[in-house]
Amino acid sequence: MEIKWYIFLSLTLFCIGIIGALTRRNSIIVFMCIELMLNSVNLMLVAFSKMHMAGANILSYSMASSAQIFVFFIMIVAAAEVSVGLAIIVLLYRNTRSIDINFLNRLKN
Amino acid sequence: MEITQILFWFLSALALFGAIGVVASKNPIYSVLCLIIVFFAISGHYVLMNAQFLAIVNIIVYAGAIMVLFLFVIMLMNLNAETEPMKNVYMKLAGVISGLTLMIVLVAALSHSDSANTLMRPGTSVGLTENLGKALFNQYVVPFEISSVLFLSAMVGAILIGKKDVVKNRI
Numbered sequence: 701m702e703i704k705w706y707i708f709l710s711l712t713l714f715c716i717g718i719i720g721a722l723t724r725r726n727s728i729i730v731f732m733c734i735e736l737m738l739n740s741v742n743l744m745l746v747a748f749s750k751m752h753m754a755g756a757n758i759l760s761y762s763m764a765s766s767a768q769i770f771v772f773f774i775m776i777v778a779a780a781e782v783s784v785g786l787a788i789i790v791l792l793y794r795n796t797r798s799i800d801i802n803f804l805n806r807l808k809n
Numbered sequence: 810m811e812i813t814q815i816l817f818w819f820l821s822a823l824a825l826f827g828a829i830g831v832v833a834s835k836n837p838i839y840s841v842l843c844l845i846i847v848f849f850a851i852s853g854h855y856v857l858m859n860a861q862f863l864a865i866v867n868i869i870v871y872a873g874a875i876m877v878l879f880l881f882v883i884m885l886m887n888l889n890a891e892t893e894p895m896k897n898v899y900m901k902l903a904g905v906i907s908g909l910t911l912m913i914v915l916v917a918a919l920s921h922s923d924s925a926n927t928l929m930r931p932g933t934s935v936g937l938t939e940n941l942g943k944a945l946f947n948q949y950v951v952p953f954e955i956s957s958v959l960f961l962s963a964m965v966g967a968i969l970i971g972k973k974d975v976v977k978n979r980i
Contacts, residue, residue: 701817704925706854708916709821713828713847715912720832722904728837728883732844735875736828742867743851749936750858750929764935765944771863772945775870776956780963782875786882787970793886794973 706747713740727789727801731782738778742771816857824850837883841876848872858929860936 713736720733749767752760788807789799796803823846830843848871855864919925934940945953 701814701929702925703927703929704920705817705821706929707919707925709824711912711915711919712825715908715915716825716828716832718911719905719908722908723901724832726837728879729831729840732831732840732879735871736831736844736847739848739851739867739871742863743854746855746858746860746863746936747929749860751924751927761935762944765940766948768860768863768936768941769944769949772866772941773952773956775866777959779870779875780959782878783963783967784970786878787967790882790886790971799886
């Protein structure tokens with residue numbers, strides 16, 4: 701399997717995420733589209749780490765494990781981001797009784 | 810056609826189907842379920858690329874924890890009725906066109922590069938838990954500890970944002 705099919709797959713997932721974030725107004729779905737984009741980037745990083753193992757010397761081995769550690773840290777940051785973002789969405793719903801993303805400016809008072 | 814190629818195309822079709830379902834479905838619960846399908850498909854890709862640690866972490870963290878959090882928030886808000894006001898159709902069309910244009914530009918730019926046809930070798934051991942654990946606790950131990958501080962601050966921030974204003978009333 702060539703690397704380009706993985707690149708195209710993760711690009712397509714990323715662009716579907718962008719389309720969702722641009723066209724939907726439900727803020728939870730916008731948030732899920734951001735998660736989708738993060739996951740497509742993770743997939744591309746893992747594919748590149750697999751591609752670097754084709755060289756199979758000691759430097760490329762270190763680079764490959766670095767890519768997978770980066771994916772691990774992206775997952776950590778995404779988990780922290782989701783907890784804070786969902787708290788903000790709950791706050792938005794409590795103040796405006798709606799989760800329309802256009803009402804986010806009503807949170808300043 | 811080998812078995813890995815068949816699995817690759819099957820998982821890719823599943824991921825794309827789920828991603829379109831996330832964007833297109835009206836009910837947010839169906840969006841969450843489609844996103845869980847996408848995460849399982851991506852975990853299957855990780856298993857195909859012999860990154861078993863990341864596959865398990867992806868299922869535990871994303872499909873297990875984050876999606877349950879999303880489902881709890883949706884069900885607590887009682888949003889499963891289709892109450893979303895839609896954007897007008899020109900804005901939607903502009904969003905779809907810009908996203909597709911970005912995809913076409915990126916695919917056209919990357920499909921002619923020299924290293925796009927590099928083959929992926931099967932059977933590497935870099936993604937096993939032993940090797941990643943050694944790399945994580947030797948080379949990346951400081952970012953690992955910093956991420957624990959990040960989790961602590963995120964937890965405190967989520968509680969502080971999410972609770973009602975008791976303190977303000979007392980003062």
